[in-house]
Amino acid sequence: MNDPIRHQFPSLKRMVHGRPIVHFDGPAGTQVPQSVIDAIVNVYTHSNANSHGQFVTAHETDLLLNRCRTQVAALLGAEGPETISFGANMTTLNFSLANAIARTLQPGDEILITQLDHEANRGPWLNQRRHGIIVREVGLEEDGNIDYADLEKKISERTRVVAIGLASNIFGTVNEIDRVRQLAYEAGALLVVDAVHYVPHLLTDVQDIDCDFLLCSAYKFYGPHVGLLYSRPGALDSLNTDRLRVQTQRAPNRIETGTQNHAALAGVSAAVDFLASLGQGNTTREKIIDAMSIIQKHERGLAQKLYLGLRDLDGVEVYGPPLKEEHRAPTISFTIDNIRPDAVCKFLADHSICAWDGHFYAKRAVEVMDLMEVGGVTRMGIAVYNTEAEVDYAIATLQKLVAG
Ligand SMILES: Cc1ncc(COP(=O)(O)O)c(C=O)c1O
Known part of the structure; x- marks a missing residue:
C-alpha cells in the first residue's frame, strides 16, 4: 500500500546527506499530502x-x-x-x-x-x-x-x-x-x-x-x-x-x-x-472505518518490527506496553545505556533519520519513570507513509551506534 501513498507526500522526496529523508517524527506532527497543500x-x-x-x-x-x-x-x-x-x-x-x-x-x-x-x-x-x-x-x-x-x-x-x-x-x-x-x-x-x-x-x-x-x-x-x-x-x-x-x-x-x-x-x-x-465505503464514515483498520494493520506491523529490533540491541531499553497488545499506538520510546537521547537523535539525524529526544511534554511520566536526568527518551513514531525498508535502516543505524 505504500508507494501510492508516499507518492502523495512531496516532502518525502527530500534528500538529506545524500539519502531520502526518513520521518519517524510523526508523533510531533506528520508530513502533509499534496491534496492538503x-x-x-x-x-x-x-x-x-x-x-x-x-x-x-x-x-x-x-x-x-x-x-x-x-x-x-x-x-x-x-x-x-x-x-x-x-x-x-x-x-x-x-x-x-x-x-x-x-x-x-x-x-x-x-x-x-x-x-x-x-x-x-x-x-x-x-x-x-x-x-x-x-x-x-x-x-x-x-x-x-x-x-x-x-x-x-x-x-x-x-x-x-x-x-x-x-x-x-x-x-x-x-x-x-x-x-x-x-x-x-x-x-x-x-x-x-x-x-x-x-x-x-x-x-x-x-x-x-x-x-x-x-x-x-x-x-x-x-x-x-x-x-x-x-x-x-x-x-x-x-x-x-x-x-x-x-x-x-x-x-x-x-x-x-x-x-x-x-x-x-x-x-x-x-x-x-x-x-x-485509503478505505472503501459509501459514506465518509464507512471509508474512515475501513481506512483506519488498514492504517492500523500497516503501522502495527512496522511498529512491531521496530520494537523487536530495538529490544534485541545491546543496552537498549524499550518502554511502554508490549506491541502484541491489540490496542497500542505505534510509537516506540527507548533509552540506550550511556548514550543520551539527544546524542542518539543527532546520530540518527546524521543518517537522515528524524526522531525526537526528551519528554515531548509528557514530562510527568518521564519524571515518574526517573528518566529526566538521562535526558528523557528517544521516540520514533510510525505513520502511514513509513516503510519496512525505513524501519530496517533505522535498526541497522542504531546497531552501528550501539556497536560504537
Ligand atoms: C497527546 C497529546 N496531547 C496534546 C498535545 C497538544 O496538541 P497541540 O500541539 O495541538 O496543542 C499533543 C502534542 O504533541 C499530544 O501529543
Whole structure:
C-alpha cells in the first residue's frame, strides 16, 4: 500500500546527506499530502474572505467551515457538524474548555488527571487549583499503563471531571477508556478525552466512548495546525465560555473566538479526505472505518518490527506496553545505556533519520519513570507513509551506534 501513498507526500522526496529523508517524527506532527497543500493554496488563490457575507467568496467560506465540521464529525464518529469546534491548537482549546468547566465548580470539587498525560491535558486542569479546586493525579505503572487501582481509589462523588488521554504520546499506551467512562459515570463526573495521539492511528468513535468532550489536533493526522474539539450535543451550550456578545452563542461556535484560520480548515477537510481515500465505503464514515483498520494493520506491523529490533540491541531499553497488545499506538520510546537521547537523535539525524529526544511534554511520566536526568527518551513514531525498508535502516543505524 505504500508507494501510492508516499507518492502523495512531496516532502518525502527530500534528500538529506545524500539519502531520502526518513520521518519517524510523526508523533510531533506528520508530513502533509499534496491534496492538503492544494486545498490551502486554493483558499488564498480563489476564495479568501471572512464568513457570513452576501458575496461569493464569503459564501464559500461558510460552506468551507460547514464542510470541515462535517468531515471531522465523520472522522470522529460524532453526531453531526454542530458538535465540532475549532481552535488554534488542542492546548488552547483545552485551556478554554477547562476554564469554562471550572466556572461550574465549587471550592473543594475535584478534578482527576493522570501522570501519563501530555501537559496539554494536565496544565489547564492544574491551573484550576487557584479557585480552590482539588486536582488529583492518577499514578503511572512501570509498564506504561496507568494505575487503575489508584484511579478507583481517587475517584469519588466529589470528582467533577476526569481528564485523560486515549493514547500516550510517549509510551503508546492505550488507556482502558470503557473502564474509565464507567467510573466517571458512576461518580457523575464529566469525561474529557485527549485523543491527539490516538486519532491518527486507531478508529475513534466518540459516541462509543461516550465522552462529554474529546480533543485532537489535525497536524498529527496529515493536516495543518488546527485544534479540534468534540462536545456531546448540548454540553457546550451550558458552559460559560470566554466569548463575545456579538458572536454566535450556541455550539459549536460558543467556544470559538475571533476569525478562524479558513485556509487551514480547508486543509483539515482535505486531510480527512486523504484518510477516507485509503478505505472503501459509501459514506465518509464507512471509508474512515475501513481506512483506519488498514492504517492500523500497516503501522502495527512496522511498529512491531521496530520494537523487536530495538529490544534485541545491546543496552537498549524499550518502554511502554508490549506491541502484541491489540490496542497500542505505534510509537516506540527507548533509552540506550550511556548514550543520551539527544546524542542518539543527532546520530540518527546524521543518517537522515528524524526522531525526537526528551519528554515531548509528557514530562510527568518521564519524571515518574526517573528518566529526566538521562535526558528523557528517544521516540520514533510510525505513520502511514513509513516503510519496512525505513524501519530496517533505522535498526541497522542504531546497531552501528550501539556497536560504537
Ligand atoms: C497527546 C497529546 N496531547 C496534546 C498535545 C497538544 O496538541 P497541540 O500541539 O495541538 O496543542 C499533543 C502534542 O504533541 C499530544 O501529543
